[in-house]
Amino acid sequence: MHDEFRTLEATAESAGGAAPMPALRVAPSPHIADPSLTTARMMIDVLIGLAPVIAMSVWVFRWYAVLQIVIATLSCLAAEALATSMRRRALTLGDFSAAVTGVILGLSLPWSAPWYVGVIAGFIAIGLGKAVFGGLGYNVFNPAMVGRAFVMIAFPGALGAAAYQAQGVALHVVTEATPLTLAKQSAIATDWWPLFLGTVNGSLGETSALACLLGGLWLCLRRTASWEIPASIVGTVAVLAGIGQLVRPDSPMTLAHHLLGGALLFGAFFIATDPVTSPLTFRGKVVFGIGIGVLVWLIRTFSGYPEGVMFAVLVMNAVTPLLNRWVYPDPLGGPAPAPKS
Amino acid sequence: MASLDQPTALERFINGILPENPVYRQLLGMCPTLAVTNSMQAAMTMAGATAFVLISANTITSLIRNVLKPHLRILVFTLTIATFVTIADRFLAAYMYEMSKQLGPYVPLIIVNCVIVGRCEVCGSRQPVHVAFSDGVGQSIGFALALASIASVRELLGSGTWFGLPVLPASWPAWVIMLLPPGAFLTLGALMGVVNWYQARRAATAK
Amino acid sequence: MIRYLAQAWLVILLGLCFGAALAGMQMLVADRIAENKLNETLAQIPVLVPGAERGEPATVGERTVYRALQGDRIVGWVVPAGGLGFGDRIELLVGLDAQAATLTGLYVLEQKETPGLGNKIGDETWRDQFQGKRLGTPLTVVKRDPAPDSAEIRAITGATISSQAVCTIVNQALTDEFRAALAAAAQE
Numbered sequence: 001m002h003d004e005f006r007t008l009e010a011t012a013e014s015a016g017g018a019a020p021m022p023a024l025r026v027a028p029s030p031h032i033a034d035p036s037l038t039t040a041r042m043m044i045d046v047l048i049g050l051a052p053v054i055a056m057s058v059w060v061f062r063w064y065a066v067l068q069i070v071i072a073t074l075s076c077l078a079a080e081a082l083a084t085s086m087r088r089r090a091l092t093l094g095d096f097s098a099a100v101t102g103v104i105l106g107l108s109l110p111w112s113a114p115w116y117v118g119v120i121a122g123f124i125a126i127g128l129g130k131a132v133f134g135g136l137g138y139n140v141f142n143p144a145m146v147g148r149a150f151v152m153i154a155f156p157g158a159l160g161a162a163a164y165q166a167q168g169v170a171l172h173v174v175t176e177a178t179p180l181t182l183a184k185q186s187a188i189a190t191d192w193w194p195l196f197l198g199t200v201n202g203s204l205g206e207t208s209a210l211a212c213l214l215g216g217l218w219l220c221l222r223r224t225a226s227w228e229i230p231a232s233i234v235g236t237v238a239v240l241a242g243i244g245q246l247v248r249p250d251s252p253m254t255l256a257h258h259l260l261g262g263a264l265l266f267g268a269f270f271i272a273t274d275p276v277t278s279p280l281t282f283r284g285k286v287v288f289g290i291g292i293g294v295l296v297w298l299i300r301t302f303s304g305y306p307e308g309v310m311f312a313v314l315v316m317n318a319v320t321p322l323l324n325r326w327v328y329p330d331p332l333g334g335p336a337p338a339p340k341s
Numbered sequence: 342m343a344s345l346d347q348p349t350a351l352e353r354f355i356n357g358i359l360p361e362n363p364v365y366r367q368l369l370g371m372c373p374t375l376a377v378t379n380s381m382q383a384a385m386t387m388a389g390a391t392a393f394v395l396i397s398a399n400t401i402t403s404l405i406r407n408v409l410k411p412h413l414r415i416l417v418f419t420l421t422i423a424t425f426v427t428i429a430d431r432f433l434a435a436y437m438y439e440m441s442k443q444l445g446p447y448v449p450l451i452i453v454n455c456v457i458v459g460r461c462e463v464c465g466s467r468q469p470v471h472v473a474f475s476d477g478v479g480q481s482i483g484f485a486l487a488l489a490s491i492a493s494v495r496e497l498l499g500s501g502t503w504f505g506l507p508v509l510p511a512s513w514p515a516w517v518i519m520l521l522p523p524g525a526f527l528t529l530g531a532l533m534g535v536v537n538w539y540q541a542r543r544a545a546t547a548k
Numbered sequence: 549m550i551r552y553l554a555q556a557w558l559v560i561l562l563g564l565c566f567g568a569a570l571a572g573m574q575m576l577v578a579d580r581i582a583e584n585k586l587n588e589t590l591a592q593i594p595v596l597v598p599g600a601e602r603g604e605p606a607t608v609g610e611r612t613v614y615r616a617l618q619g620d621r622i623v624g625w626v627v628p629a630g631g632l633g634f635g636d637r638i639e640l641l642v643g644l645d646a647q648a649a650t651l652t653g654l655y656v657l658e659q660k661e662t663p664g665l666g667n668k669i670g671d672e673t674w675r676d677q678f679q680g681k682r683l684g685t686p687l688t689v690v691k692r693d694p695a696p697d698s699a700e701i702r703a704i705t706g707a708t709i710s711s712q713a714v715c716t717i718v719n720q721a722l723t724d725e726f727r728a729a730l731a732a733a734a735q736e
Binding site: 432 | 556558559566569573577585588663
Binding site for chain 2: 114116120128132150153154155156158
C-alpha cells in the first residue's frame with residue numbers, strides 16, 4: 001500500500017511540474033483500525049485459552065506432556081524462522097502464530113511419541129502447511145493438522161491406537177487404551193466423569209473435556225474464536241450420536257463418548273476455529289461446523305480409525321474457499337441491483 | 342532436410358539431460374514419475390523400459406519421416422510406440438517376472454507417456470536418424486536422472502535403503518508416507534522447487 | 549481405392565511389420581511367461597507342505613487347488629484363498645496336510661496393506677504361527693501370546709485389522725465340507 005502512495009505522490013509531482021500539487025493520500029476502507037486487534041493479541045488469547053488444557057495434560061501425563069509440547073513448539077518456531085529467512089522476510093516469531101501452531105500440535109500428539117515425531121511434524125506444519133502457501137493468512141489447511149496428518153501417515157506405529165497404551169510406565173492412565181479405542185475394539189464403555197475431567201488416556205490435549213470447555217469459552221467470549229463453529233460441530237455430533245444411541249442402545253460408543261471421549265472439544269474450540277482456514281460468514285461457519293461434525297461421526301463410526309477430528313477439519317478446510325464463495329454476504333445496503341438492460 | 346536452425350545431435354543430447362529435462366523442465370511423464378518411484382529398482386526398470394521405447398520410436402519415426410503423411414503422424418507414432426511398449430512389457434514378464442508384477446499396469450502405460458510422443462513430434466519426425474537417436478538417448482538419460490532423484494529421496498526416507506541395500510542405520514524410523522502416493526507428490530514438489538531455485542540463481546548470475 | 553491406399557499404405561505396412569514383430573516376440577516368450585506364473589505358486593509348495601517335492605494343479609469342489617506330491621504320493625494340499633484386507637485384496641496360499649486337518653504353512657502372494665504395519669503379514673515370523681494349527685475351530689486373533697494348542701493367532705501390533713483379515717480369509721476358504729472333499733480326494 002505504501003508503494004501505491006509513493007506512485008500517487010510521484011505522479012502528482014511530475015504532473016504538477018514546477019508548482020507541486022499537494023499529495024492526496026487515498027486508501028481503500030477500512031479507515032478505522034483498532035490497534036489492539038492484532039495477530040499477536042489473538043494468538044496470545046489462544047495461548048491463554050490453551051493454558052487450562054496444557055495444565056491438565058501436564059497433570060495427567062507429567063513430563064511426557066511437557067516434553068512433547070516443548071519439542072513441537074521449538075520445532076515450529078525454528079521452522080518459522082527458517083522459512084521467513086529463506087524468503088528474506090522480517091522475522092515473524094513475534095506474532096506468536098508459530099507458537100500457537102506448535103502448542104496445538106504438541107497437544108495433539110500421543111504422550112509416547114518419539115522426539116523426531118514432534119520435530120518433523122513441526123517443520124512440516126510450518127513449511128508445508130503454511131510457508132509454501134505464502135505464510136500466515138494464505139494457508140489453505142490448518143498447519144498443525146497438516147503436520148499431524150503427515151506424521152500420522154509417516155509413522156503409523158508411533159501414532160496409531162497402539163502407541164497410546166503401555167505397561168510399566170509410571171503413569172496410571174496409559175495402562176488402558178484410549179476411550180474411543182476401548183469402546184470400538186473391546187466394547188468397554190468408560191464412565192462419563194473421568195472423560196469429562198480428563199483422567200483417561202489419549203492425545204495430550206484431548207483428554208479433558210473440562211479444560212477444553214474452559215479455554216474454549218474464554219476464546220469465544222473474547223471473540224477470538226467464533227462461537228458458531230464449535231457450537232455447530234458439537235451440536236451436529238450430539239444429534240448424530242444421540243440418534244445412534246437411540247437406535248443401538250447397547251453400543252459402547254455412547255453420546256458421552258462421542259462428545260467427551262476423543263478430540264472433539266479440543267478440535268472444535270482450538271483447531272476448527274482457526275480464522276485463516278474457516279469461513280468468514282455466519283452461514284459459512286455453521287455449514288463448516290456441521291460438515292466437521294458429520295465427518296467426525298462418520299469416521300468414528302464406520303472407518304478403521306478410532307478418531308476422525310483431524311481428517312474432518314482438513315477436509316472441511318479444503319471446502320472453505322467454496323463455502324466462502326457460496327455464502328457470499330450481501331454488500332451494505334442490500335444486494336447490488338441488476339443492471340438495467 | 343534438416344534446416345540450418347535445427348539443433349544438432351550433440352545439442353539435442355545435452356538438452357535432454359538438464360536444460361530440457363523431461364520431468365523438471367517439460368513436466369511430462371508425470372504418471373511413472375509419481376507412481377513407480379518408491380524404490381530405486383522399480384524406478385530404474387521403468388527408466389530402462391522407457392528409454393528402450395523412446396529411442397526405438399524416435400529412430401523409427403525419423404527413418405520414415407520423409408514418407409509420413411502429416412495428418413496421419415499421430416496414428417503412426419502411437420502404433421510405433423505401442424509396439425515397442427508391448428515388446429518391453431513381454432520382455433519384463435518373461436525375464437524379470439517379480440519386477441513386472443511390481444510395476445503392474447505402469448509398463449503398458451508407457452504408451453501414453455507424453456515424453457515419447459512429444460519427442461517423436463518435436464525431433465523424430467523432423468530430423469535425421471542420428472539426431473533423433475541422440476535426442477532419444479539424451480531425453481532418456483534426463484528422464485532416468487529425474488526418476489533416480491525422486492526415487493532416491495523416497496527410498497532413503499521411506500525404507501532407509503538404496504537399491505534395496507541398507508544405507509541408514511537400522512534404528513532409522515521409516516517414513517511410511519514417502520512410500521505412499523503423497524510422498525511422491527511432496528518429493529516431486531520439493532525437488533522441482535530446488536531445480537527452479539537453481540535455475541533462477543544461475544539466470545541471475547548470468548546477467 | 550488407389551487414393552485411400554496412397555494415403556494409408558505406410559500405416560498398413562507398419563501395422564503388418566509391427567504385428568509380425570509382436571507375434572514373433574509372443575512366440576519367443578509366451579511359454580516362459582506362463583511358466584513364471586505357474587512357478588510362483590508351484591515353487592512355494594515344497595515350503596508350504598513338509599515333505600513335498602513338487603506340485604500339480606487339480607480341481608476339487610470346483611476350486612483350483614494344488615496337490616503336493618512326494619513321488620506319486622499326495623502329502624498335502626496347497627489352496628489359493630483371497631479376500632479383502634485393510635488396504636486391498638489379499639491373496640494367500642494355504643498349505644494343508646493330506647487329510648486337510650492341519651495347517652502346514654501360509655504364504656502371501658499379493659497384498660497392499662500399510663507399509664510398516666499391515667504388510668508384516670508377509671513376514672515369516674508372523675506367518676510361522678499358522679504352522680501346525682488344527683483346523684475345525686475357526687482361527688481367532690488375540691492381542692497377547694496365544695495359548696498353546698489353540699486356534700489363536702497373535703495380532704501384529706498396530707495392525708489388528710490386517711491380522712484379522714488373514715484369519716478370516718483362511719477360515720472362509722477352508723470350510724468343513726471343502727476340507728472333507730480334499731481329504732476324500734487324497735484317498736483316491
